[in-house]
Amino acid sequence: MRICVLLQGMLIFGMILQSNAQSSVISFLLHRIDSWQVRSDGFYYEGMFTSFRYYAAFPHRPKQDNNIFFTAITCYTLRQVRAELPDSLQPVADSILLRAQHAYAFYQKPQHPLTYNFWPVDPPEVFPNSFLLKPFRYINALSDDADDASMIWLAMHPPDSVMKAYHAYLTEYANTMHHQIRNTYKKYKHLPFYNTWFGEKMPVDVDFCVLCNVLTLLYSYHISFNRYDSASMKWLEDMLQERKYILDAAYISPHYARPPVLIYHAARLWHIAHPEWMKPYIKQLQMDAIRCLQHTNCAMDSIILYTSLMRLGTKPEVMMQIDANRVEEIEQQSCAIFFEAGFYAMLRNPFKRWFTPLSFIKYYFSSPAYVDALLLEYIMTYKFSGN
Structure with a gap:
């Protein structure tokens, strides 16, 4: 009996230590994100997060880049986990979100x-x-583009009236409205899915992750769907059914390009909305995420794949342990690339297909604050997933 009581006490003590260590890392990451946020206007505007651009042909010579994208996705990630943060940390998250609105x-x-x-x-x-x-x-x-707009609206969470107006605006630039797409699979050239770009002079572009982000926003606001939403879902469903997110990732998502990132976006959409059309592919996404995990040495990719698996409803057998000493190392890994810009994305077929693999016409983008946000998201997802 005494041995059982002793073992039980040791187990509880171990759980307390683990919980305290986890809370310490959560606090460390949130304050680290706060430290990355710019406090006055200059090259960056107040409230932004620093980010870097790498020319793919010479990736070891980064340049600072004042895009708003990483500020938006970092803030959206914080907004998603805010309610689950300890009460003492929620004001820190609130101040970060408030400062970003200036930019x-x-x-x-x-x-x-x-x-x-x-x-x-x-x-x-x-x-x-x-x-x-x-x-x-x-x-x-x-x-202007649907990806930045959708992520900023997700980060800001505006009133329903703004979302209804934005939804109507999206339809004005859908495929076939001004131009017809010339750089996706031929059978979809008449499908009126949402275009990445808001510009009559820009060629129509479709991107797997951009559509996931647009639909994440629309599902979050319970928008009544129209034929353009249905067309976007149809295109995404076909990409899932045919596993193009693995087999042809850079072609169907020229702005994200890598299977772990595509899986992350699909899993986030599933987590937000659980749409019926995605249900047949959840097991497949789980298996593909596990395969990607088995073949990656990149910590950021592992983190987003673990998060994706938990959002898809499965328990990974082995989880990555995060402590304060590892964070800077993960931030600085050259593979911590979430987004890319390639001139090939604008090209019509067959040129897009020919130029997609070439590094001399693409740039990689990364942000240490967003890597920290992904780490925080992973820990919070694990903490509240029942795993």
Whole structure:
């Protein structure tokens, strides 16, 4: 009896120690994210997070890049975990989210109040800190895009009226509305899915992760779906059914390009909405996530795959342990790439297919604050998943 009591006491003591260690890492990560946030306007605007751009052909020479994308996705991730943070840490998360709202306006044109740009719009930027491309910023400025707009709205959580207006605006630029897509599989050229770009001069572009983000936003607001939503779901469902997120990831998602990142976006959409059309592919996504885990040496990829598996409803046999001493190492890994920009994404077929594998026309993007947010998300998902 005494031995049983002793073992039980040791077990409880061990659980307390583990819980305290976990809480310490959560606090460490949140305060580290807070430390990355810019406090005054300059190259970055107040409230933004630093991020870096790497030319794929020479990835060891990063340049700072003042895109708004990583600020948006970092804040959305924080908003998702905020309610589960300890009471003492919730004000820290709230202050981060509040400061970020100052920066968003610099990426929005007054004449387009429903959308946002990847880079600042006044004056327009194209590949900031690039001496060769700077003279072309006015003639080559990007259109606003559905990915940045959707993620900023998710980060800000505006009223329903804004979302209804944004939903209507999305349909105005769907495939076939102004132009027909020329760089996806031929059988989808007439399908009116949502376009990545809000611009009549931009070619139509479809991206697996962008559509996941758009639908995550619309599902979050319980929007009444139309034919453009249904078309977007149809395209995504076919990509899942045919496992294109594994077999042809860079082609169906030129702005994200890697299977672990595509699986992460699909799992997040499932976690938010549990749409019926995704149900037949959940087991398949689980198995593919496990296969990716078995073949990666990248800590960030492992983290998002573990998070994806938990969101897909499975318990990984082995989990990655995170402590404060490992965080900086994970942030600095060269593989911690979540997003990329490739000129090939704009090309029509067959040129897009030919140029997709080439590194000299693509850039990688990363942000240490977002890596920290992914680590925090992973720990919080594990803590509250019942695993």
